[in-house]
Amino acid sequence: MSDPAVRRFGSGGPWEAEYGYSRVVRAGNLLLTAGCTATVDGVVTGIGDPRAQALTAFGIALDALAGAGAAIEDVIRTRMYVTDAAYADAVAGVHGSLFAAVRPVATLVVVAGLLDPQHLVEVEVEAYV
Template sequence: MSEIERFASGGPWEERYGYSRVVRAGDLVITAGCTATVDGAVTGIGDPRAQTLTAIGIALDALAGAGAGLADVIRTRMYIVDAAHADAVAGAHGSVFGEVRPVATLVVVAGLLDPAHLVEIEVEAYIGGRPRTVLV
């Protein structure tokens, strides 16, 4: 049986809503949904590309804390609130993950928790038995 580790980011909703920013289960490392919320404020208001890049950065930082990196990413899921944002969001995704080419899903949803959020992203990585490196 694999060891399961949970990592928090210190965000305001994790304890309140009972979830972890990242869970590492053996060689699989999975993020919760990440948005463009930095220090409690939504950044990139009205700009789906900027929000996507911020959300991806938050997800990658969270993965790094659990021992995974960009090259380990195997799946992404992108939730957007407006189909017109698809090219901006997918283009931002491609600018980060173009060499890695994880499987990806892009879904239009009715809305996200904060109406200022235009995109939410989940990322999964597989570290293939490498030793864990945790930055303190």
């Protein structure tokens, strides 16, 4: 029997059912997003532009959290994955513009690649309400 304090929220994205994951899981007061990229309606946006991709990815994550009951002020942790260290300043700048007043703990990691080679950025966001 599943725990009634754990709720799962989907976004309707094409991979959620196929790959078996939720966009957001809320476990009591803790909300966690899946990795979010700049894919909108199945199409990668901001190709070649890490700043644009970061804005889109964080927007998707924050919208998903809002749908599960959390606001930006509730964010306590972020993780950013970039495919090139040269993208760090652009992505961190987006993070700073969004979270300057919130100041969550944050991690920025350079990775060898993401699932779609057009993805330059992937983010995860956690909130506590």
